[in-house]
Amino acid sequence: MIAEIGHLSLWLALVFAVLQGVAPLLSYRSQRLSWMLVARPAAWMQWLCLSAGLLALGYAFAYNDFTVRYVSEHSNSLLPLGYRISAIWGGHEGSLLLWVWMLSFWGLLVSLLRGKVPAHVNALVLAVMGLIGIGFLLFMLLTSNPFDRLLPWFPLDGADLNPLLQDPGLIIHPPMLYMGYVGLSVAFSFAIAGLISGTLDPAWARWARPWTTVAWCFLTVGIALGSWWAYYELGWGGWWFWDPVENASFMPWLCATALIHSLAVTEKRGLFRSWTVLLAIVAFSLSLLGTFLVRSGVLTSVHSFANDPERGRFILCFLAVVIGGSLTLFAIRAPVLRARTGFVMLSRESFLLMNNLILLVATFVVLLGTLFPLIGEWLDIKVSVRSPYFNAFFVPLTFLLMAFLVPGMSSNWKKQRASVLAKKLLWLVPVSVLAGSVLVYLAGSLPIAGWLALSLCAYVWIAHGVDVVQKALAFRSGVFKGLRRLTAGYYGMVIAHCGLAVLVAGITLVSFHEQEHDLRMTPGESAEVGGYEFVFTRLVDREGPNFSAKQGIFAVTRFGQDVATLTPEKRRYYSGGQMMTEAAIDSGLMRDLYIALGEPLDSDAWAVRIYYKPGIIWLWLGAVIMALGGALAIVDRRYRRAIAPESELSAEQPGSDLPDRPAVETSTKSPQEA
Amino acid sequence: MLPRKGVWVFLPLIGFIALAILLASGLGKNTEDLPTALAGKPLPQMQLPSLLRKGNVVDNRLFEGRWTLLNVWATWCPTCHIEHPYLLKLAQRGVAIVGLDYKDEDAAAKNYLANLGNPYVEVPVDASGAYGLNLGVYGAPETYLVSPQGDIVLRHVGEMNERVWQAKFLPLMKEPSDIKLQVEAQ
Known part of the structure; x- marks a missing residue:
């Protein structure tokens, strides 16, 4: 019953998507604004219908309704609830539903957070999103309906979610x-x-x-x-x-x-x-x-x-x-x-x-x-x-x-005198080469490409640090007051660029300095990788909710001091009999230690993979920093304040983007075309 | 910066049309239709241990005298799991399927067949993947159709299902004994 409601709500969503997509376009020529504005409530209704559909599928998973084909293929009564919910997007049909739901969610946001966008433009934007929604809804309803039933012969238990997907990540x-x-x-x-x-x-x-x-x-x-x-x-x-x-x-x-x-x-x-x-x-x-x-x-x-x-x-x-x-x-x-x-x-x-x-x-x-x-x-x-x-x-x-x-970041809009730019930046070259060399010295020897990469990272970091201070000082009100007057958009850019350099530094370190060893180990044996001592203490059996596992216990020491105990697993999932490797990782700012159990060899020996990965966490840290920079740029005040009339647009106010050049900018209005 | 007028505005569209034709060609052929260099040639010489009959050696004689499917599978392959129920169905209809256990662990493979049922008349073990290399295996699952003379007739990459069976395999099996199979299937 719930599944049929879900199915019905998808068809309803299609109706609203058609309304949202077609009404504004048809009435655009005749400029009937009231008709164009139909797009907004249509977008809300489409979102509501798709939310109902998503909830219906979630309900089928939560209550193990294996008469629904999609549920029976991607879930199992032994699967923990959290994974049963995430199984909604574990396969083709459900992930498509999530896709369309998100499209309607963006539509909802566009219609609600209209800001100063003129109503007819907003309606046109919603119309295009509605048209995309029609395509995806038709695709789902005609070829990949997540609510198809397996009746009258339905399985007593599901085939289970692919074990690879049973993971919080x-x-x-x-x-x-x-x-x-x-x-x-x-x-x-x-x-x-x-x-x-x-x-x-x-x-x-x-x-x-x-x-x-x-x-x-x-x-x-x-x-x-x-x-x-x-x-x-x-x-x-x-x-x-x-x-x-x-x-x-x-x-x-x-x-x-x-x-x-x-x-x-x-x-x-x-x-x-x-x-x-x-x-x-x-x-x-x-x-x-x-x-x-x-x-x-x-x-x-x-x-x-x-x-x-x-x-x-x-x-x-x-x-x-x-x-x-x-x-x-x-x-x-x-x-x-x-x-x-x-x-x-x-x-x-x-x-x-x-x-x-x-x-x-x-x-x-x-x-x-x-x-x-x-x-x-x-x-x-x-x-x-x-x-x-x-x-x-x-x-x-x-x-x-x-x-x-x-x-690029240090140049003026419109025109930049080469000599000024050179004076501003040339000193950076020797400084970043020096800083890069120091980094290479700290990281251990690197080939030319690695040294160049770290120098470029240092170059990006130093240049942005200096630029922030210079721009803050340009307000002539002291560094700290100046720092506060710089815009969120500017800080967002600086942070995102520095994040890129963090990411590149991480890739450089892990590419050139990682150590990977495939070893044959029996309990009691030890191995040395990347300056760490790994002792294979013992092997134990462990039962999970829907799998059984062999768990290796490894004690890791460095210079005789305990660092970590790592417990990699080899799991066998009951439903499909699939074997899965669950690696154990000790993460740190400077390095990751990574152990994976391979295959059991003769007697009680195992193939064991031990990796030493310096700086790998910087990769993801760098990406997160970049995203933070982006997030900061969005909260910039200029997106929230009233949209200025055309003539004011190019007249940058101090602090809006280029705090050190307000005088130049106000005098160079960019002529607008008709 | 950009030319005043000109064809450049059409370049993205032209690029996309080329891309769409490329994609459509991929769709028509589909990766399932990887051609095999061995089509029409005898199955490579097989000398592999049997998974379920200890001490038995599986060789090419197993394939003589009837149409046989050679299914390349492994416990680590999710799609094998998906097609497994269909293979059981085919086996019930009397189709002889040989299951090459490809780069797998014996214990896991035995468990897999014990839990899910065994559609195979015989399971040769190719733990190192060396035989798969001779055969030109691209990735599990793959299914080969072997003629009663022991020649490879068809290679199918990816999931086996009723559609593939009806469209690709049955038309090639023209021996009288197999027409019976076709009738049963319908």
């Missing part, structure tokens, strides 16, 4: 990632609404910018969580595999990062309009492409859902309509958007353009590597593209990105 990883993916639909909808109405001015960028940043924050955290989960749950000790599905989440991230920067240019200077719109379209298109890759079976990956070509065909048609349609709209409308102002070769704009180019090249590299198996089929070569290919591109691209980041 996996409870929050997909929702975070989906929030990011789906959040990019807001930027996309703003872009389409702007193309339709022809108002892609700096005010437009100001409305779209915080939404993009929020989505980017979720995406950053989601990807970091996925990488962390792969590290401790898959038992391989790696943190990034260039797997098609990982790439599918990384491409929208790269693109969204570029979009954040180009939105800054559009907001401050009114430039790059068509470019920004294109990026917004591409970023969301890439997250749709990710959905396609995971669910169509075109590429094989550890993440793929059990798949079906029917679904693949449906999504491909959907992609063709959404992406093809929006790019056509772009091609027709973009020529209207050109700004008439320009900028010279050396300016903040040119550095941000460089940032965009680097990030787009990176996106293209990932896209090519991911799709190469398909391209190879045309060329009749079967090669799998692996990390050497990606590393060959990503190491230099990251170096370039970091090198350009500092002069």
Whole structure:
């Protein structure tokens, strides 16, 4: 009964999505605002219906209703309640429901947090989101209904959730990632609404910018969580595999990062309009492409859902309509958007353009590597593209990105005198080389690439530290008062950039200094890895709620002092008989110690993997710092205050973004086009 | 910065159309249809220990005289778990399935079959994956159709189900004894 209510509420949601998508577009020409505003209550109702659907599925899981096929395939009566709930998004149908629910949730937020966005633009944005919702709801209802029943012959118990997914990291990883993916639909909808109405001015960028940043924050955290989960749950000790599905989440991230920067240019200077719109379209298109890759079976990956070509065909048609349609709209409308102002070769704009180019090249590299198996089929070569290919591109691209980041941040908008910039920054080169060398000395010897990476990290940190102090002093009211007058948006940028450097430093350390040992050990034996002594004390049997496990107990010491006791497990899940490796990790700021039990060998010997991973935690710390920077930028006051009239937009007030150059900025209004 | 007028605005659209054609081609073929270099050639020489009959050696003679499915599986493979009930169904209809236990642990594999039922007439063990390499295994599960003459006729990568069986396997099995199977299946 509950499942049928859930199913019905999905159809109702579709009705409201149609209303939300179609009403504003039909009445836009005749400018009947009251009809356009139907989109808002429709968005609320769509969200309510989908929430009811999600609750109904949650209810079926909580009460072990194995007559529902999706529940019987992804749950089991022995599964703990927490995992039964997270099993809602453990498979294709349920994760799709979560996807659509989030889309409607973003729609709800857009309709409620309207700010100063004009009502008709808001309605257009909601309409585009409604159209996307129609596509996904149809996809779910026609090919992947989570409420299908298995009647009259239903199993007495479920097949269980894939043990890989029975993990706290996996409870929050997909929702975070989906929030990011789906959040990019807001930027996309703003872009389409702007193309339709022809108002892609700096005010437009100001409305779209915080939404993009929020989505980017979720995406950053989601990807970091996925990488962390792969590290401790898959038992391989790696943190990034260039797997098609990982790439599918990384491409929208790269693109969204570029979009954040180009939105800054559009907001401050009114430039790059068509470019920004294109990026917004591409970023969301890439997250749709990710959905396609995971669910169509075109590429094989550890993440793929059990798949079906029917679904693949449906999504491909959907992609063709959404992406093809929006790019056509772009091609027709973009020529209207050109700004008439320009900028010279050396300016903040040119550095941000460089940032965009680097990030787009990176996106293209990932896209090519991911799709190469398909391209190879045309060329009749079967090669799998692996990390050497990606590393060959990503190491230099990251170096370039970091090198350009500092002069970009330190330059003026519109025009930057080279001599001033050189005077401001040249001293940084010897200082960061020196600081990098000190870091290399502390970390232990590194090859040239590692030394260059750490020097660049030092360069980013020092430059930003100095810049904060200089900008604070520019208010001429003392450092501390000055620090308080700097905006949240500025601090957000500084923190995010420093987070990037933390991440790069972590990758450098763990790439060059990790130690991995595959050993054959019997209880009582010991081994030395990375200066730590690991003693395999004993092996015990342990019973979990839905599995039995062999647990190894390892005592770790260093210089005779106790460091930790680690208990890696080899689990066998009752329902499927699957064997799972549960690694044990002692995490620290400077290093992780990682033990995984491999296979039992003869007598009571075991294959044991012991890893020493210096600095690996910085990777995720760096990502979290970047997301925090983004979060800080969103609370900036200028997004909450009334949107200024056009003429005031380029007249930056002191402290709004560039506190040391208020006088220059007020005199250079960017002429607005019709 | 950008050319005043021009075709550049159409470039993204053209790029996307190319991408969509590429994706559609992947969809049509599907990774399940990885062609095998061995199609029409004899099954590689097999000399593997049997999982369930201690001391037995499984060799190519097992495949002679009837159509046989060679299913590559392992306990660590989630999709194998998904297709397992369907393999049981096929076995009940009288289809001979040989289950190559691929890069697996014997104890886990025995448990798996004991708990979930055994659809296989014989389970050769390929612990090192060496035989899988000869066969060109891409990843478990894969299912090969072997003719009564011992030749590989078809390779299917991914889950076995009724759709795949009806569409890909049955049309290739044209021996009179198998028409009976087809009737039973319907």
